[in-house]
Amino acid sequence: MKAVRFHEYGEIDVLRVEEVERPVPGAGQVLVEVRAAGIQPGEVMIRKGARHDRWPATFPTGQGSDLAGVVAEVGPQVRGFAVGDEVLGFTHNRASQAEFVVVDDVNVVSRPQGLSWDVAGSLYVAGTTAYATVFAVDPAPGDTVVVAGAAGGVGSLAVQLARRRGATVIGLASERNHAWLKERGVVPVEYGQDVTERIRQASGGSIDAFIDTFGDGYVDLAVQLGVRPERINTIRDWQAAARVGARTYGEGAAACAVVLGELARLAARGELEVPIARTYPLERVQDAFRELERGHTHGKIVLRPQDS
Numbered sequence: 001m002k003a004v005r006f007h008e009y010g011e012i013d014v015l016r017v018e019e020v021e022r023p024v025p026g027a028g029q030v031l032v033e034v035r036a037a038g039i040q041p042g043e044v045m046i047r048k049g050a051r052h053d054r055w056p057a058t059f060p061t062g063q064g065s066d067l068a069g070v071v072a073e074v075g076p077q078v079r080g081f082a083v084g085d086e087v088l089g090f091t092h093n094r095a096s097q098a099e100f101v102v103v104d105d106v107n108v109v110s111r112p113q114g115l116s117w118d119v120a121g122s123l124y125v126a127g128t129t130a131y132a133t134v135f136a137v138d139p140a141p142g143d144t145v146v147v148a149g150a151a152g153g154v155g156s157l158a159v160q161l162a163r164r165r166g167a168t169v170i171g172l173a174s175e176r177n178h179a180w181l182k183e184r185g186v187v188p189v190e191y192g193q194d195v196t197e198r199i200r201q202a203s204g205g206s207i208d209a210f211i212d213t214f215g216d217g218y219v220d221l222a223v224q225l226g227v228r229p230e231r232i233n234t235i236r237d238w239q240a241a242a243r244v245g246a247r248t249y250g251e252g253a254a255a256c257a258v259v260l261g262e263l264a265r266l267a268a269r270g271e272l273e274v275p276i277a278r279t280y281p282l283e284r285v286q287d288a289f290r291e292l293e294r295g296h297t298h299g300k301i302v303l304r305p306q307d308s
Contacts, residue, residue: 002305003098004285007060009049012286012293015063023095023102025075032087032103034305036121036279037096038066039288040153046094057094064096064303067103068111068120078105086111088120088264089257097285099305109261112268119267119274122153122300127263127274128254129235130157134165136233136249137209141166144203146222149214150186151177151298154235156275157263158211159186164271167209170202177298184273196221212237219246275299281307 001022006014025031043063045051068088071081081087089108095101111120133154139145145162149155150171162169163185171186172195178188189198199207208231210222215236222232223244232246241248266272277297280288282305292301 001099002282003095004063004282004303005060006047006063009047009052009057011048012289014047015286015289017283017285018060020098022100025073025078025102027076028078028105029075029102030071030078030081030087030105030108031073031075032067032069032089032101032108033072034067034069034096034099034101034121036068036117037064037098037303037305038122038125038153038300039063039097039285039292039303040065040125041292042125044289044293062093062095062098064094064098064101065090065092066122066124067091067096067101068117068123069101072100081105081108088115088123089260090124090255097282097303097305099282107257109257109264112264115264115268116276118276118279118300118302118304120264122276122302123263123267123274124260125251126153126157126300128256128259129154129251130161131259131263132249132251132253133158133211133213133233133235134161135254136247137211137231139165139167139209143167143208144170144206145209145211146170146172146199146203146207146225146227147186147211147213148172148191148218149212150181150188152213153297153300155211155213156180156299157272158213160184160272162211168203170199170207172199172214174296180275180298196224199225209233219244222246277301279304279307281305 151173181188212218212234219240229245
């Protein structure tokens with residue numbers, strides 16, 4: 001089968017699509033023929049070696065956590081799934097950016113009717129991270145929540161989940177994404193110079209919680225705006241969070257099939273929109289990451305192994 005691999009830390013050009021042996025599912029595992037696999041900003045940092053202390057790579061290594069596809073084989077003692085079932089799920093083995101991937105049966109859920117392959121295959125990391133960030137700041141009806149990076153893969157879901165909790169949501173994003181935010185009941189604010197004053201004007205001076213999906217000083221900005229540290233959550237700026245006492249709930253805080261299944265059902269019913277920025281065949285993985293690394297992408301970028 002074909003799979004994304006890299007043999008050393010580096011820039012995009014270290015990514016290759018190679019022929020590798022097709023894996024065999026063991027006890028409690030299924031082999032999934034992958035139809036869609038989302039890509040993540042965190043994979044860029046891992047590939048460059050910037051997260052070696054936290055998530056070291058053993059070379060050659062694959063990539064990818066998110067996946068959706070069709071069960072091709074089942075191992076012994078698998079419960080609840082059979083060959084031909086359509087599923088979405090995740091792997092912690094950096095292996096989903098491939099034509100086939102072995103997944104523990106507890107890490108997949110059935111694909112709800114009406115959920116596209118692209119959304120299903122890009123929901124796990126962004127979705128569970130957004131779920132965790134909203135849980136961390138615990139918005140209630142009447143609260144005002146600011147979300148930095150509100151049009152990105154995680155931020156676009158966090159604003160919707162916070163709105164479902166009854167909060168007023170202020171979304172920091174470029175002007176070209178303001179219409180999308182307004183349509184979902186979010187108050188858009190342009191980021192950049194003088195953003196503090198614009199947030200104060202948009203909020204009327206009262207901000208209860210702050211979700212940072214971007215980094216770049218937003219934790220300190222939240223403190224300046226008077227948000228209590230326990231109601232600030234960042235998924236990027238761990239150093240600032242440690243300094244001020246903010247929270248760092250991310251994917252790992254909600255990394256389970258129960259949460260993924262809940263998000264998938266919301267998306268299938270049209271109650272949670274998962275924007276898809278663009279799709280690429282597996283062979284164009286380098287192009288996919290070039291687009292991702294340019295930044296300011298609205299929604300998810302997805303690899304489609306079966307299109308290669």
